[in-house]
Amino acid sequence: MTLSKTISRTPPSEITATHIVTSQLSVQTHGKGFVDLTAEIEKFVREAKAGEGVVTLFIRHTSASLTIQENADPSVLVDLQTALGKLAPENAGWTHDTEGPDDMPGHIKTMLTSVSLQIPVVSGAMVLGTWQAIYLIEHRARAHQRELVAQFVGSIK
Amino acid sequence: MTLSKTISRTPPSEITATHIVTSQLSVQTHGKGFVDLTAEIEKFVREAKAGEGVVTLFIRHTSASLTIQENADPSVLVDLQTALGKLAPENAGWTHDTEGPDDMPGHIKTMLTSVSLQIPVVSGAMVLGTWQAIYLIEHRARAHQRELVAQFVGSIK
Amino acid sequence: MTLSKTISRTPPSEITATHIVTSQLSVQTHGKGFVDLTAEIEKFVREAKAGEGVVTLFIRHTSASLTIQENADPSVLVDLQTALGKLAPENAGWTHDTEGPDDMPGHIKTMLTSVSLQIPVVSGAMVLGTWQAIYLIEHRARAHQRELVAQFVGSIK
Numbered sequence: 001m002t003l004s005k006t007i008s009r010t011p012p013s014e015i016t017a018t019h020i021v022t023s024q025l026s027v028q029t030h031g032k033g034f035v036d037l038t039a040e041i042e043k044f045v046r047e048a049k050a051g052e053g054v055v056t057l058f059i060r061h062t063s064a065s066l067t068i069q070e071n072a073d074p075s076v077l078v079d080l081q082t083a084l085g086k087l088a089p090e091n092a093g094w095t096h097d098t099e100g101p102d103d104m105p106g107h108i109k110t111m112l113t114s115v116s117l118q119i120p121v122v123s124g125a126m127v128l129g130t131w132q133a134i135y136l137i138e139h140r141a142r143a144h145q146r147e148l149v150a151q152f153v154g155s156i157k
Numbered sequence: 158m159t160l161s162k163t164i165s166r167t168p169p170s171e172i173t174a175t176h177i178v179t180s181q182l183s184v185q186t187h188g189k190g191f192v193d194l195t196a197e198i199e200k201f202v203r204e205a206k207a208g209e210g211v212v213t214l215f216i217r218h219t220s221a222s223l224t225i226q227e228n229a230d231p232s233v234l235v236d237l238q239t240a241l242g243k244l245a246p247e248n249a250g251w252t253h254d255t256e257g258p259d260d261m262p263g264h265i266k267t268m269l270t271s272v273s274l275q276i277p278v279v280s281g282a283m284v285l286g287t288w289q290a291i292y293l294i295e296h297r298a299r300a301h302q303r304e305l306v307a308q309f310v311g312s313i314k
Numbered sequence: 315m316t317l318s319k320t321i322s323r324t325p326p327s328e329i330t331a332t333h334i335v336t337s338q339l340s341v342q343t344h345g346k347g348f349v350d351l352t353a354e355i356e357k358f359v360r361e362a363k364a365g366e367g368v369v370t371l372f373i374r375h376t377s378a379s380l381t382i383q384e385n386a387d388p389s390v391l392v393d394l395q396t397a398l399g400k401l402a403p404e405n406a407g408w409t410h411d412t413e414g415p416d417d418m419p420g421h422i423k424t425m426l427t428s429v430s431l432q433i434p435v436v437s438g439a440m441v442l443g444t445w446q447a448i449y450l451i452e453h454r455a456r457a458h459q460r461e462l463v464a465q466f467v468g469s470i471k
Binding site for chain 1: 172233
Binding site: 006007008009010011012013014015017018052053054067068069070073075076078079080082083087112113114117118119120122127128129130131132153154155 | 332333334335336337338340341342349354357358361362370372374401402408409412418421424425428429430432463464465466467470
């Protein structure tokens with residue numbers, strides 16, 4: 001199952017002097033779905049004058065989460081939401097049901113996706129692939145205001 | 158599916174001079190279940206005199222993992238464990254079964270949750286939300302001693 | 315569900331002066347399966363002369379992902395792939411199907427595993443456990459060239 005492979009790698013490039021730049025985000029969601037945060041985090045990286053280092057994105061909630069996924073065809077997001085709904089169905093006999101049928105599935109979906117993401121920054125830009133976008137996933141049926149922290153650790157231009 | 162949004166963000170705050178503080182944790186588990194690590198990591202952050210930066214928490218195992226989840230109602234943890242048990246059932250015809258029926262499901266549950274977590278630190282405290290706790294999840298039926306590494310990268314007070 | 319626990323921890327050790335070392339990896343995959351990246355990342359850590367800090371590994375794709383899993387018995391990888399196939403089956407009525415039946419399941423599997431991993435480095439070596447290996451998981455049926463970024467933030471020997 002571990003297949004034969006060809007791995008190549010560029011020589012390591014090194015930089016000294018480290019800065020920490022932090023910013024808090026507030027995102028208004030509109031019920032279940034994906035909110036694209038990519039442009040806002042790119043703006044943060046520019047404002048921080050980030051050179052080389054890493055961006056950490058952290059969401060301060062347990063029924064909304066983060067993922068990096070395809071940015072091109074919106075039908076991918078439809079199917080991702082369907083898949084999460086099958087993996088964590090409503091009305092499946094959860095014992096924690098006082099906050100509504102969408103609450104416990106929201107916790108499970110958060111556990112199966114990400115609360116924090118790290119994206120390296122090289123030459124002043126995140127190294128996201130061509131088809132990658134950073135999404136907040138709202139798992140609750142109703143609109144929520146969600147708080148996040150973006151933090152860059154690295155060199156400044 | 159990508160909904161209209163309102164994103165606001167505070168101006169970036171910047172700090173220089175970076176320290177690295179590392180500590181190893183040993184956690185005694187008592188079979189399947191959640192162990193709350195939050196108070197211990199908060200203690201680490203205080204002892205490290207952390208100012209601004211990021212805490213990385215890493216677990217050195219493949220059948221125990223990490224998650225950030227609700228700290229209030231214990232029934233959430235019951236349901237999370239039920240959900241993991243449905244996603245990775247025992248006796249489902251796994252080929253790797255020499256270490257007991259709970260072993261392969263433990264590997265799958267580890268893959269679906271987290272081996273490492275990153276939590277930004279601002280003004281000397283982790284930015285955990287009101288309802289967030291840091292948990293180790295033991296996936297094996299029997300008690301285990303689990304080893305973790307906590308590391309802070311950032312400024313010191 | 316939150317069980318009684320015994321947590322012990324070593325005193326924090328501290329180091330100053332931070333470097334950032336970055337390298338890009340290219341990995342040739344051969345269809346669905348696991349590619350062990352551990353030796354290559356260990357080589358990167360040695361070349362970087364890493365002392366104490368953290369390695370971030372990031373994959374720039376949405377249908378291939380990362381995980382840290384058992385390195386001993388190959389049957390674990392067989393079962394992990396079976397499990398992912400059950401959680402994200404092909405031909406399950408996905409709306410996004412223009413790129414083949416393995417494409418949408420690949421996105422779901424990526425969402426359920428990791429796009430970025432962080433591994434602390436202590437005394438010049440990653441703190442991986444005895445049974446842990448770092449894997450790239452190819453979710454597509456056909457061979458792909460996958461791009462990753464490895465980055466060390468920390469002290470240099």
